[in-house]
Amino acid sequence: MQHFDSDYMEGAHPAILEKLMETNEEKTPGYGTDAYCARARALIREACGCPEAEVFFLVGGTQTNATIIDALLRSTQGALAADTGHIATHEAGAIEASGHKVITIPHTLGKIDAEAIDSLCTTFYADANYEHMVEPGLVYISHPTEYGTIYSLSELKAISDVARKFKLPLFMDGARLGYGLAAEGADLALADIARLCDVFYIGGTKVGALFGEAVVFTKPELAKGFFTLMKQHGALLAKGRLLGIQFETLFTENRYLDISRHAIDMAMKLKAALIDAGYALHIDSPTNQQFVVLDNARMDDLSKQVSFGFWEALDADRTVVRFATSWATREEDVDALIELL
Amino acid sequence: MQHFDSDYMEGAHPAILEKLMETNEEKTPGYGTDAYCARARALIREACGCPEAEVFFLVGGTQTNATIIDALLRSTQGALAADTGHIATHEAGAIEASGHKVITIPHTLGKIDAEAIDSLCTTFYADANYEHMVEPGLVYISHPTEYGTIYSLSELKAISDVARKFKLPLFMDGARLGYGLAAEGADLALADIARLCDVFYIGGTKVGALFGEAVVFTKPELAKGFFTLMKQHGALLAKGRLLGIQFETLFTENRYLDISRHAIDMAMKLKAALIDAGYALHIDSPTNQQFVVLDNARMDDLSKQVSFGFWEALDADRTVVRFATSWATREEDVDALIELL
Amino acid sequence: MQHFDSDYMEGAHPAILEKLMETNEEKTPGYGTDAYCARARALIREACGCPEAEVFFLVGGTQTNATIIDALLRSTQGALAADTGHIATHEAGAIEASGHKVITIPHTLGKIDAEAIDSLCTTFYADANYEHMVEPGLVYISHPTEYGTIYSLSELKAISDVARKFKLPLFMDGARLGYGLAAEGADLALADIARLCDVFYIGGTKVGALFGEAVVFTKPELAKGFFTLMKQHGALLAKGRLLGIQFETLFTENRYLDISRHAIDMAMKLKAALIDAGYALHIDSPTNQQFVVLDNARMDDLSKQVSFGFWEALDADRTVVRFATSWATREEDVDALIELL
Amino acid sequence: MQHFDSDYMEGAHPAILEKLMETNEEKTPGYGTDAYCARARALIREACGCPEAEVFFLVGGTQTNATIIDALLRSTQGALAADTGHIATHEAGAIEASGHKVITIPHTLGKIDAEAIDSLCTTFYADANYEHMVEPGLVYISHPTEYGTIYSLSELKAISDVARKFKLPLFMDGARLGYGLAAEGADLALADIARLCDVFYIGGTKVGALFGEAVVFTKPELAKGFFTLMKQHGALLAKGRLLGIQFETLFTENRYLDISRHAIDMAMKLKAALIDAGYALHIDSPTNQQFVVLDNARMDDLSKQVSFGFWEALDADRTVVRFATSWATREEDVDALIELL
Structure with a gap:
């Protein structure tokens, strides 16, 4: 069969398991304050060409989406997303449970485009009743999308431009980011993503790790209070080094x-x-x-x-x-x- | 002009103001425990032909929608509504702020139909991943709708049937209920609504009162804990008799x-x-x-x-x-x- | 008896009812955008000696507390309050329902003092684990308190100083504010409160109005987005002029x-x-x-x-x-x- | 040093790492639907002497506490806990973020007693204003407590009796459960806990696992919808077998x-x-x-x-x-x- x-469906890349074995008896402080996490952060900042980035490690995708969105939005703001976006469909209402609306945009094979975002925001602020409505608060995209499609550099650039025009942080869900970066014909590199997005994450669960998502805030000021918010969302792993070890291994030797x-x-x-x-x-x-x-x-x-x-x-x-x-x-x-x- | x-745009029906004047110096206990509220409840139960109904008085529409929906849904359940429904558009995310998703259905002139609800629920439970998604938890309709259209008796009957088939409480937002009951060609009476819906409200703000919405739970067991939930939602008026007086006046002499x-x-x-x-x-x-x-x-x-x-x-x-x-x-x-x- | x-227990001051009668047939725009609200705001700003204040009108105390606190706090911040404070005891969990913790301080006849706030905050930030805990986000006091006691000018000054030291907005619940201002031996005037608090409200429900609380943000930047948040909390009255008329009447002729x-x-x-x-x-x-x-x-x-x-x-x-x-x-x-x- | x-501070018991190595290349379905989880559930049910128990595996303690409490409480209910309880102090407001209040009881070396619970509940329902307050909705205890103390069988029996008297589910936080069961002089066995509590969890993170907490609902009806709620709380691990493997290993040969x-x-x-x-x-x-x-x-x-x-x-x-x-x-x-x- x-x-x-x-x-x-499988466990982790063998190099990760070896490292977990090798370090198993070490004693380290918890919650991501260990040396493995520090090294993994440094490697990720370097890979992103973004030395000022703030990097956090969480366990799974849904918790990562919910925690980031909760960090970025005020109570009356919503997340713009494709109507096929993971947060709009398959997260059991995690975004709404934090009090936020997902404002959906019709998709094209899982993608949204800059024009649709521009049009939605323009229409919103032109509405006499806009103060009675949930305000666009950020743009969420997944890359690759749930439909296995990818954004090109020019498409992402356009989305980033319109997001900045309306002062909306741009957040990329990279649960499968490796497969987007390596996709046939992809012209979007990690450094481009770091330059064009305000926050994104590098998926580990689906790309070589047992579990784990590395969140990269390219604007450090957006990360204020994120550690405590992770704790509140139940997204702070006690033995944080397990995440540090995994991402250090994945970001060593271009793995x-x-x-x-x-x-x-x-x-x-x-x-x-x-x-x-x-x-x-x-x-x-x-x-x-x-x-x-x-x-x-x-x-x-x-x-x-x-x-x-x-x-x-x-x-x-x-x-x-x-x-x-x-x-x-x-x-x-x-x-x-x-x-x- | x-x-x-x-x-x-105006105040209240003159009979209401007179009654407020007349009773102004009376001293009554608060929070809806007074005799005016008791009489108003009795009149409403009678008008609905539903002697077992539980009746509560709230101040405005958005708070009423949010409180009722919060009372009826579990955390992982959502409210099915037309994509033009008031809760989906013009309540500044009040439903999501209570942790619930609004699951939208395409509208026809503001209305949804039984078939669309049936299809959505059938598809939902047929989905292998339905346990990763927000479950339909109730059906919300407005009558008249935001487009000034009304449901016929047979349409409401069909919606009620499908709601019961999927064990979904049916909730009618009646912010303009009087104008639906009196609409040209309407064949839907208050008693029909009470029979077919599990909860609905009789709008006062737009129909003769200074403010106020009378919530009618036709299944009393659904109202368990509703008083405290009103308090939590900031929807419990201290001088509750103001609401009792208004609804008593509106439900006297067929007003x-x-x-x-x-x-x-x-x-x-x-x-x-x-x-x-x-x-x-x-x-x-x-x-x-x-x-x-x-x-x-x-x-x-x-x-x-x-x-x-x-x-x-x-x-x-x-x-x-x-x-x-x-x-x-x-x-x-x-x-x-x-x-x- | x-x-x-x-x-x-009673209705409203006769001058209010007269004014409601007199204006009943006027047609005004909704949601507090009318001329009565504008005049009431101007009168309140003047009475507070705070021309830059932002003033909003809400219906009741619990909804006012919940909306203000939700506006001021981030998700991981809590409200410091006396353990006898209304928000800690008799609001059915309205603060927690918006996602915020009430951090209680032992009271003395309903009051808290500056030293206790200072000590709590100092201890908090000295704790190695403070990032795992709910951070103090504002100070809540009621004046008069639930025990019928009042703060003196020097006590309020001290609380204001410590709040500013820790960058905590100071919020005064004035559900009975009139009775505090007029209390035997009171040395605290409205202008003092406006100068020392960041936000407070002037209770109408218990002091002459049918209902209504006038929220005064003395730091306008704290009021950003408050209108939409009121809508979300179900605290935006459709016929807003009813509140404007009441507060205009109450703030005319020193009433x-x-x-x-x-x-x-x-x-x-x-x-x-x-x-x-x-x-x-x-x-x-x-x-x-x-x-x-x-x-x-x-x-x-x-x-x-x-x-x-x-x-x-x-x-x-x-x-x-x-x-x-x-x-x-x-x-x-x-x-x-x-x-x- | x-x-x-x-x-x-360390990784996991060697037998766990070996098993992870050994099974690494296997392909299994996700989210706890694999055979390892099934076997681990069976072993836990047997160890608890509770064949009808529903068992779920989550990643960490804070997310487990928040998810269980959210599952058990209605919106207006709170969790009774020692004022030193983990949920009251070191979870960054996770319970409040789900909308629930923690109602604290003074502790004795981290423990609460049956009498204090009885007294609090009796006083609560005797209060004329109890419908304006957060209702006790469950009892939370930790065993061992945050102070390293343990409940005796007779103490737990008494707490269980009073919880049942007031129809409050009894929830035991067992983040360190192994150290409670094995404590010097302990007379409380796993089967006693299963018999006296309605839900509890068996901590893995601090007792031999890399991470993981096994939640045991001894009353299956309380677990209704728990899977989806886990998803919503970001507490559903994609590669669920990692948890199954760990708990299977821990519950083999009395490990x-x-x-x-x-x-x-x-x-x-x-x-x-x-x-x-x-x-x-x-x-x-x-x-x-x-x-x-x-x-x-x-x-x-x-x-x-x-x-x-x-x-x-x-x-x-x-x-x-x-x-x-x-x-x-x-x-x-x-x-x-x-x-x-």
Whole structure:
């Protein structure tokens, strides 16, 4: 049986486990005040070309989104997001539970564009009743998106410009950031993201770590009080060094990008095979997520030998499914899957 | 200068002011525990044909919506509402501030239909990831809607049926309820509403009172703890008798419906005149709100002699405006407005 | 039967009702944008000697406390208050419902002192773990307190100094402010309060109005976004002029202080009679609230002819009860009560 | 340099790391739906003698407390806790951020007793204004407490009885549960806790795991919707098996109790040596936390060779410090510390 359901099915990159073994008996102070975290922060600042950045380590994506958004918004402000954005759909109301509205914008394959943000904000402030409404307070984008699409440098630049025009912090959810940076045709580097966003995070859970997300505030003043807010959100790990060790390992010897590149290579090999075999792609994704249209009979058949993600019913007879590769995907497993197609 | 901006521009029905004068020096206990509130509750229960109903008096619409929704929902549940619903648009995030998501459904002239609710709930529970999402927790409708449209008895019956199918309390925002009950062609009576909804409120602010909304829980068990929740939401008036006196007065001698009928009569007279004068109606409303398309030049001209509500720009040259009548609108003012058209 | 239960048993000062009658048919825009509110704001700014103040009108005390505190605090900050403070005890968790902790300080007859605040803050920042704790974010005091005591000018000055030392806004709950200003021996004037506090409110509900609290931000920058926050808290009255009319009336011809002085005169007459008759005062209050120790048998007897507030059981045989006078208390009723003693 | 600062300074028990290594390349579904979690749940149910229990795995203590309390309380209810309870002091307002008040009870060495709970509840419901106040909604205790003290079986029985009398769920914070079960003189077993509490958690972070807390609802109906609430609170780990593997390992071959016992043995050895050396104990603790009074000069001296926790200044010359042992403490390190005393 092959498994291509998601990119968080395995444990961690072996170098991480080795380091955890090696350091297991060391005694360190808690809550991210240890030397591993300090080194991981330094490596991330360097990789981002942003020496003034404030870096924090959290455990998972939903808690990271909720904590960052709570830090940036006043009570009457909302987060602008694609209507398909993770915070708008699959976080069980974590943003609203902190008292904030998600103001949705129609998506195009998971992405929003600068023009739509500009138009929404312009219309908002032109409304005579705008003081009775939730004010746009930040822009949230995910990169890659939930649809496996990516922003180009020029697209991100445009979004950043409009966000700054309306004084809205720009926040990028990078739960799968490595797969965006390494995506086929990507022209957006970590330093660009650091320059254009006010805060973003570098996903570890789906890219080589057991768990962990590294939050980068490129404007340090936005991070004021963030440590205590992490504590309040239950997002402060007692044994913080576990996060420091993981990110230090991922940001040593270019490992984060290398393993991300591997996932993309595997996905592109699979994608080519799917096209060759005559399958229709639902979305032309350059990332580790591939969305394929299957006849239902074929899907049932295939599901006996490989597990994959159900995406949506296309019509009565056909279904869109998702195959996800990851840093851990073995080429032999991709080959085995291709055999089955 | 004539004023048709909204239905909350004047004070209160004279009978209410007289009663306030007359009782001003009386000493009563606070927080709705007085005899006026008791009588008003009895009159409302009777008017609703629902002797077991629990009735509470609050001050304004937004606080009433937020308090009721907070009472009915668990933390991970949301309120289904039209995307044009007041709670989704013009309450400054009051629902989210209590921790709840508004789950929007596309509207048809401000209304949602049973089928859309059924489809949304069916799809929700069919989703493999539904436990990662905000669960539908109640159905919110406004009657009349923000677009001046009304639900028919059969429409409300269908919505009530689907709500019960999914065990969702049905909550009707009746900020303008009188104008819905008295609307041209309305076939929905107060007793129908009480039978089909689990909770609703009878708007006073826009229908004859200085302020005040009477909340009717037709299922008393849903009202458990509501008094304390009102206090927590800042919705418990110290001198509660002011609300009791107002609703007692409105529900004496059929006053609530009579004054609502007057507003409708005035609106229908205006509507007929608008049609006669060749204006295009944007929405064919049977209620006290009339939405008319005006050329911008005409609008500017008219606005020198009458004030009205700006609704939306239709295109570069034309605007939709709203004329609202109320219980207090004088026929001579409607005639004066018609003269100007 | 006489009633001395509380100071919110009657309606409003006759001049207010007359004005409401007189203006009833006027049409004004909503939400506090009318001319009555504008004039009331100007009168209040003048009475406070604070021309730059931002003034808002809300309906009741709990909603006012919750909205102001929500406006001033970040998510991880709390409100310092006496453990007997209204926000700590009798608001059904309204502060916590907005996500904020009330950090309590032991009281002395309802008051807190500068030294206790200084000590708490000094200890807090000296704690190695303070970043794991709720940070002091503002100081809340009530004047008069829930125990009918008042702050002197020097006490308030000291509290203001320590609040500024720790950069904590000082917020005074003035639900009974008139009775504090007019209290026997009071040396604290409105202009002092405006100078020493960052925000406070002038209670109307208990001092001559049907309802209403006038919030004064003496530092306008603290009021940023307050209008929308009022809307979110359900604290924005649609027919805002009702509040404007009431406060305009109260701040015309020194009415607010005059009627407060009357309540104090009545309370002092009662207090003298109580002492003469040999009753023990539980608290030596210079305000409209008088706390008296009664033998239980005497209390039961008295309660057949006069209603009063139950305060607390002193021991098995004696109870503390509260007699409250108000702007509306008639001298003949005080005389009748004295007769009964 | 020796380190006795806290019980979360090392990584995990070697058996856990081995198992993580061994299973690293396995592919499992996420969010706790894997076979490791299933087995860990079964082992915990068995250890608790509670086959019907619902078991969930979360990452850290603060998020666990906040999620459980949010699950159990209605909006107007609060959590009764010792004023020294972790939720009342060191969780940065996590409970209030979910909208709930912590209602504090004075502690005795970190503990509360049944009588105090009974008295508080009785007084509460006897208060004429109780509907204006936050209602007691659950009882929170920590075992061992923050002061290193433990409840006896009869004490817990009494608390459980009074909680049931007032229909309050009893929730035990077991962040250090192992050290309570294994404490010197403890007569409270896991099965007793399961029988007497409605929900509790078995701490992993401080007792052998890298991280993780196992929540046990002994009344399954209280767990309704808990999975989604975990997601909302950011407390649902994507790679849930990491928690399953850890708790399966800890609950195999009696490991959880055995390693806890080791920590206690080390603490008792240290305690005896402290007494022998003439030090004064601040608290007579039977657990892994020992609180000792040191002259400040001695403390400064000692701190050059050993790190420990600062607890509180006793007076100008003396300080209370905490030495904590853990499952990982080596006897040779305790001996080395004893040498230094």
